[in-house]
Amino acid sequence: MIEKRVVDKIKRIAGKEHVHSEPEERVCYSYDATNQSCLPDLVVFPGNAQEISEILKLANEENFPVIPRGAGSGFTGGTLPVEGGLVLVMARFNRIIEIDTENLIAFVEPGVVTGNFQKEVEKLGLFYPPDPASLKFSTLGGNVAECAGGPRAVKYGVTKDYVIGLEVVLPTGEIISTGVQTVKGVVGYDLTKLMVGSEGTLGVITRIIVKLIPQPVSKKTILAVYPELEDAARTVTGITASKITPSALEFMDHSAIVCVEDFLRIGLPVEAEAILLIEVDGDPYIVDRDAAGIKDICIRYGASRVEIAEDEESEENLWRARRAISPSLLKISPTKINEDITVPRSKIPDILRKINEIAKRSRLDIVNFGHAGDGNIHVNIMIDKRREEEVSRAYEAVKEIFQAVLAMGGTISGEHGIGVTKAPYLRMELSDLGVEVMKRIKRVFDPNNVLNPGKIFRD
Numbered sequence: 001m002i003e004k005r006v007v008d009k010i011k012r013i014a015g016k017e018h019v020h021s022e023p024e025e026r027v028c029y030s031y032d033a034t035n036q037s038c039l040p041d042l043v044v045f046p047g048n049a050q051e052i053s054e055i056l057k058l059a060n061e062e063n064f065p066v067i068p069r070g071a072g073s074g075f076t077g078g079t080l081p082v083e084g085g086l087v088l089v090m091a092r093f094n095r096i097i098e099i100d101t102e103n104l105i106a107f108v109e110p111g112v113v114t115g116n117f118q119k120e121v122e123k124l125g126l127f128y129p130p131d132p133a134s135l136k137f138s139t140l141g142g143n144v145a146e147c148a149g150g151p152r153a154v155k156y157g158v159t160k161d162y163v164i165g166l167e168v169v170l171p172t173g174e175i176i177s178t179g180v181q182t183v184k185g186v187v188g189y190d191l192t193k194l195m196v197g198s199e200g201t202l203g204v205i206t207r208i209i210v211k212l213i214p215q216p217v218s219k220k221t222i223l224a225v226y227p228e229l230e231d232a233a234r235t236v237t238g239i240t241a242s243k244i245t246p247s248a249l250e251f252m253d254h255s256a257i258v259c260v261e262d263f264l265r266i267g268l269p270v271e272a273e274a275i276l277l278i279e280v281d282g283d284p285y286i287v288d289r290d291a292a293g294i295k296d297i298c299i300r301y302g303a304s305r306v307e308i309a310e311d312e313e314s315e316e317n318l319w320r321a322r323r324a325i326s327p328s329l330l331k332i333s334p335t336k337i338n339e340d341i342t343v344p345r346s347k348i349p350d351i352l353r354k355i356n357e358i359a360k361r362s363r364l365d366i367v368n369f370g371h372a373g374d375g376n377i378h379v380n381i382m383i384d385k386r387r388e389e390e391v392s393r394a395y396e397a398v399k400e401i402f403q404a405v406l407a408m409g410g411t412i413s414g415e416h417g418i419g420v421t422k423a424p425y426l427r428m429e430l431s432d433l434g435v436e437v438m439k440r441i442k443r444v445f446d447p448n449n450v451l452n453p454g455k456i457f458r459d
């Protein structure tokens, strides 16, 4: 519990209207998309970096945890106050400070919703590619903290490829600017890159500088329908090997297709074992050439039907279907264990075969979809967490899947981070020394372990 006299000090720092200890407010900020929940002692909506600095200094003096929070859409429990404390909701950091069209960069606050930022940038003919499927509600601060990726990562990379500078309040309360506003810059260690993906454990991000690129002039979306799952997986390797780089290459298996169709009713091919959703972008003649090339490859690898979306509405419907998979899965069962493994692209057929074998042997419903173009498959084990025996079977399956992924040269998380839910598996991928070095870095930044404790290193 944070004592009343400390709460009074926090009210003086942030203004009492921005500090909440009512149970209903605390419940609202107690959970994220993992569907787990831990009640914070206090919820604060800071208005500027100075207030955060003072709160963190107080946290060091009075020894209470501070947990940064964006939209709470994280899939690994990064914003859960697992040891209680104060949840710092970044919603008031909601300004796009400047879009600099001469230098192709933007200065933006972390509470801005990613999709809103993209729309503003696109009005000026510019492009900010990182597009997590949560872009309509997740924030840039959360995206930076998790190094979010999305369908376009296959061509354009992930959040870390666009963040060039940050303002960060360190866990000790000091305020630091990292990085540059220039195309290049190599002065000292790259603290910006260290912060990106640090899951709110090394500092509170209060300002972000991102680079922008010109918006592609045209694009096309292709739907390829497969009677066999493996043929869809082999197509991904075929497209990669053909040297055509699509701007998105997404995959849905049969269960994902049925679930989304049941939810949206937009005419997805429910009879298919798998579909690929592929986007190409660029100058119109390149788009036409690449779309035709990809259509040929899909057919060569066993697609029974390949359609190029005729207009913007059918295109948007397909992408809406992709974004709706995650929420619609809960129709299958009340709980999902959601992993985001990534393998070298040539191993996609092997890992899907292995996952299906594990699902059958473990008698589990596993739904697969995701960013196949970069080898990132979202593996969703659908269970009812009230059935203990089923839960333990599911966690055994997770371990087996991770072992297979690592044996194939992959990684246990492509974009969701470690947080709480993946912390027990950290040492499957990292060496003891690797973990120790990371813990030393954490200690340098946060000697009293006040910022987002209990994350990443919870063995």
Ligand SMILES: Cc1cc2nc3c(=O)[nH]c(=O)nc-3n(C[C@H](O)[C@H](O)[C@H](O)COP(=O)(O)OP(=O)(O)OC[C@H]3O[C@@H](n4cnc5c(N)ncnc54)[C@H](O)[C@@H]3O)c2cc1C
Pocket: 032, 033, 067, 068, 069, 070, 071, 072, 073, 074, 075, 077, 078, 079, 090, 110, 131, 132, 133, 134, 137, 138, 139, 140, 141, 142, 143, 144, 145, 146, 147, 148, 149, 150, 151, 199, 200, 201, 203, 204, 205, 206, 323, 326, 327, 415, 416, 452
């Ligand atoms: C339907 C759905 C689809 C999704 N699709 C994708 C996807 O395609 N790709 C992907 O990468 N992720 C995806 N996610 C996961 C999630 O949306 C991302 O991790 C996103 O980046 C989290 O942003 P948020 O604002 O919700 O952050 P939160 O969940 O609030 O926080 C996430 C982490 O960031 C930290 N944090 C937040 N703000 C700050 C800050 N200002 N300073 C320091 N730390 C901070 C928190 O402490 C926490 O550790 C999806 C989630 C959902 C629910």
